[in-house]
Amino acid sequence: MTVDDCGCDDYGVSRRSILKAAGLAAMAGVTTSMFGDVMTSTVFGAGEGNILVVVSLRGGADGLSMIVPHAESAYYSARPTTAITKSRLQVADTTFGLHPAFAPLVPMWRSGQMAGLHAIGLPAPNRSHFEAMELVEDADPGSSARIGWINRMIAGLAAPSDVFDGIQIGSTVMPTSLVGPAPSLATGGFADLMMPFATDTVLKQRVSTALQAQYAATPGPLGAAGLNALTLAGRAAEINGAVAAGPVTGVTYPKYSGLGEALGATAGLIRAKVGVKAVAVDAGGWDHHVDLGWRVEDCIDDLATCLAAFFADLGTNAGRVTVVTLSEFGRRLTENGSRGVDHGYGNAVFALGAGVAGGAYYSRWPTLGSGKQVDGDLAVTTDYRSVLMEILRARFPALDLSKVFPGVTYAPLGFMR
Amino acid sequence: MSTTRLSASVSPPVLSAMQQHVASRFTFGVDETVVADLRSLGGWQQWMESQLAWTRLSDPRGAQVSSWFPLLGDTPSDAWDRVKKQEKSAWDFGYDFSTFTMSRKIVSRRQVHEVMADFWSNLLYIPAGEDRSFPWRPDFDRVIREHALGRFRMMLRAAVVHPAMSGWLNNSENTKNGINENLGRELLELYTVGRTAGYDENDVKSSARILTGFKVKVFNGYAASYDPKDHYVGPVSVLGFSHPNSSADGRPVVDAYLDYLARHPATATRVARRLCLRFVSDTPSDGIVAAVAKAYSESDTDIKAALRALVRHPEFAASVGQKVRTPVEDVVNVARVIGALPSGASTDAALARHVIWMSSSVGQKQFDWPRPDGFPETSNTWTSPARLIRSWNIHYALAGNWWGSKESATPARADALPTSWPITFGQLVDHQSRMLLGRAASTSLRKAVADTANVAETRSFANAAAVSDWTFTLVRGAVLNTPEGLLR
Numbered sequence: 046m047t048v049d050d051c052g053c054d055d056y057g058v059s060r061r062s063i064l065k066a067a068g069l070a071a072m073a074g075v076t077t078s079m080f081g082d083v084m085t086s087t088v089f090g091a092g093e094g095n096i097l098v099v100v101s102l103r104g105g106a107d108g109l110s111m112i113v114p115h116a117e118s119a120y121y122s123a124r125p126t127t128a129i130t131k132s133r134l135q136v137a138d139t140t141f142g143l144h145p146a147f148a149p150l151v152p153m154w155r156s157g158q159m160a161g162l163h164a165i166g167l168p169a170p171n172r173s174h175f176e177a178m179e180l181v182e183d184a185d186p187g188s189s190a191r192i193g194w195i196n197r198m199i200a201g202l203a204a205p206s207d208v209f210d211g212i213q214i215g216s217t218v219m220p221t222s223l224v225g226p227a228p229s230l231a232t233g234g235f236a237d238l239m240m241p242f243a244t245d246t247v248l249k250q251r252v253s254t255a256l257q258a259q260y261a262a263t264p265g266p267l268g269a270a271g272l273n274a275l276t277l278a279g280r281a282a283e284i285n286g287a288v289a290a291g292p293v294t295g296v297t298y299p300k301y302s303g304l305g306e307a308l309g310a311t312a313g314l315i316r317a318k319v320g321v322k323a324v325a326v327d328a329g330g331w332d333h334h335v336d337l338g339w340r341v342e343d344c345i346d347d348l349a350t351c352l353a354a355f356f357a358d359l360g361t362n363a364g365r366v367t368v369v370t371l372s373e374f375g376r377r378l379t380e381n382g383s384r385g386v387d388h389g390y391g392n393a394v395f396a397l398g399a400g401v402a403g404g405a406y407y408s409r410w411p412t413l414g415s416g417k418q419v420d421g422d423l424a425v426t427t428d429y430r431s432v433l434m435e436i437l438r439a440r441f442p443a444l445d446l447s448k449v450f451p452g453v454t455y456a457p458l459g460f461m462r
Numbered sequence: 463m464s465t466t467r468l469s470a471s472v473s474p475p476v477l478s479a480m481q482q483h484v485a486s487r488f489t490f491g492v493d494e495t496v497v498a499d500l501r502s503l504g505g506w507q508q509w510m511e512s513q514l515a516w517t518r519l520s521d522p523r524g525a526q527v528s529s530w531f532p533l534l535g536d537t538p539s540d541a542w543d544r545v546k547k548q549e550k551s552a553w554d555f556g557y558d559f560s561t562f563t564m565s566r567k568i569v570s571r572r573q574v575h576e577v578m579a580d581f582w583s584n585l586l587y588i589p590a591g592e593d594r595s596f597p598w599r600p601d602f603d604r605v606i607r608e609h610a611l612g613r614f615r616m617m618l619r620a621a622v623v624h625p626a627m628s629g630w631l632n633n634s635e636n637t638k639n640g641i642n643e644n645l646g647r648e649l650l651e652l653y654t655v656g657r658t659a660g661y662d663e664n665d666v667k668s669s670a671r672i673l674t675g676f677k678v679k680v681f682n683g684y685a686a687s688y689d690p691k692d693h694y695v696g697p698v699s700v701l702g703f704s705h706p707n708s709s710a711d712g713r714p715v716v717d718a719y720l721d722y723l724a725r726h727p728a729t730a731t732r733v734a735r736r737l738c739l740r741f742v743s744d745t746p747s748d749g750i751v752a753a754v755a756k757a758y759s760e761s762d763t764d765i766k767a768a769l770r771a772l773v774r775h776p777e778f779a780a781s782v783g784q785k786v787r788t789p790v791e792d793v794v795n796v797a798r799v800i801g802a803l804p805s806g807a808s809t810d811a812a813l814a815r816h817v818i819w820m821s822s823s824v825g826q827k828q829f830d831w832p833r834p835d836g837f838p839e840t841s842n843t844w845t846s847p848a849r850l851i852r853s854w855n856i857h858y859a860l861a862g863n864w865w866g867s868k869e870s871a872t873p874a875r876a877d878a879l880p881t882s883w884p885i886t887f888g889q890l891v892d893h894q895s896r897m898l899l900g901r902a903a904s905t906s907l908r909k910a911v912a913d914t915a916n917v918a919e920t921r922s923f924a925n926a927a928a929v930s931d932w933t934f935t936l937v938r939g940a941v942l943n944t945p946e947g948l949l950r
Contacts, residue, residue, distance in 0.1 A: 258913075
């Protein structure tokens, strides 16, 4: 699969994503009071906690272009038209260097707020976009429960969970990582989440009361979603006010960037202090079967520019926010017939922001030696779940990680303080 | 219509529960035409058969739609010329094509055919307005429609090597000297056997090799051809299919390979499960999937046979209320049941254009899914709190024409109301429940609508003029916003 418009697409999510969240909200004990007064007070109490933002690079980002292993001759011989020469790399050490389009993030790197991790991935190769995304986001291969890891994370952090604990921003379709019994939310933005007749207080109240009665009497996911919708609408105005007020002075996100819009809304949400704990954002367009060179450059440029703007936009809240990038798989070492790269295995991951011991590369680097590759791909030496555990341990120490990532052997790389 | 319209009655007739269920699942909205057709044919089986024989159903309204979009009649090279001259962009072609598709869903009488064209377009998915495929996208649609109620085997043959598909999934760049795996892999994973069939990376490579030789001059006139010089020659083997593949023209091998995949038991199960996801529930049993797969296989991939097996299975009848409309289905349904029919698309204010943005605002835009796996077929995906709020808003907007949509043949209020008066507010709610939801109003719905409008159920209205636009909009919006209004 291929998506051309780098980063501007809402790349979407798992085809099998199922929003059970709303359906089981009642079980999770969420109060769905009409105008959310009870919930609002709960929320403000929790508004200063740490936040994880997961940026999904949909399509299978080429980790070898993002963190270039410039000391490996195998990289240069396998990619005659798309390899990046060492002299063009940013912040290179003896083994690795960043793609030049990461320039906007170099200040964060130099100030120790951004780390590059390599040879990360699933425990076994899976070159299907859709299955690999599903696996990455479910992250509990021994279970058929279909509960995503972010959902397990928010369930472990608060009881009862709040509809604003885990949010997908930029798309109304719920990603697998958020699916599960803890209530969570997927939305393009907050501007259009008002009840009908929002400006007519009396009529809006009548409409809401009538809907409340009908959806409360409806069993299953639809009824619960209706009740959560009423709660959500009661608080959307307040969040939208904070989102609409941003970005803070001096910050600009790139124009026409879906990622920029989603991160701008995320920054507003965080400023609104509604108590969000995890945000999932998609950055699409990384499936570079054709013309890797300029396409991946555009994608990295969009990613780096948006993330740099996001951290500037967060201002004093930046000290609470950690960003991690994930992608379903890396790509083939060797170029295909279209100056692109087909689906591969091991990949690069970035961690930015609060708690990151940045300014360095971390990897149990397997090398690209012919005996070290897996079916012609970079091997995986660190399970991506171990990477996430390392972040969660540092930022959410109260969390029981054995419930979020059951059965995973923790093998820290040391990139968190 | 004005004398025989169903809405003329204070208590318009409704279909039997099973008729309503079949019609609701296999149309984009049970409007007066569907009800009239079902009633005159006598039963849902007869109606289904008449719909399956779609070429024999007269459909003047549906046939008109293509004349609203002259751009879509362009040859691929003409389309490219316009883009090169910056007269139009790929986006414009995609916008027209999506508008065409939405309009057909609303106005066509061949509803089962429309629903199945949508279903297959979502399985063999190509977005609208995508750079490498846009000049060929309407022709790809023609191919899908031709086979939508035919044999899957023939649809697969026509679709996989179609120039739109070659552009979209890079097969136009897949040559013996430079294999590009994109289409070869998705053919196995998405269009036929699925991952569980157990193919490996060598199967994927063979799959891609078989597909070499198809050319499209992407970004340069988009002429499509087959070039034996680019075709990989030599033995190929995929999941039990093997072929010496010794001649330079590989097209017979492609046909044999696609036939093999279409007939593969894993494809039968995968297609059957997807049909059940669309028409039965998010959790179809293995039993109904096996029954549909069996009908598919025994008929040599006949889609009609598969559908007949599906609707005959008791699990189908028992699945009432288990599917939520997607945003596209939601907006199209409302337009149909309130009788807002597009009659053109000459300006951006046309209803046909507005429905694109309405469904987009609810969370789904026609042919805008960016990935080759198509929009999710599971209802729960579309049951998020945010989506519900947006649906509640858009229902009122459509009912009251708050967007001021033009080029729409919406009946005047008096022509959507009964002809004998007075009636009570409760009767008005019941009337609209019958017209919009296909059933009599429950006590709780009458109360909900009365509370919303702040009008007593016993209040009497002397004539149609006494029902103000405002009241009528409130009633219709409130009826559509009842939880059942989102189910199909």
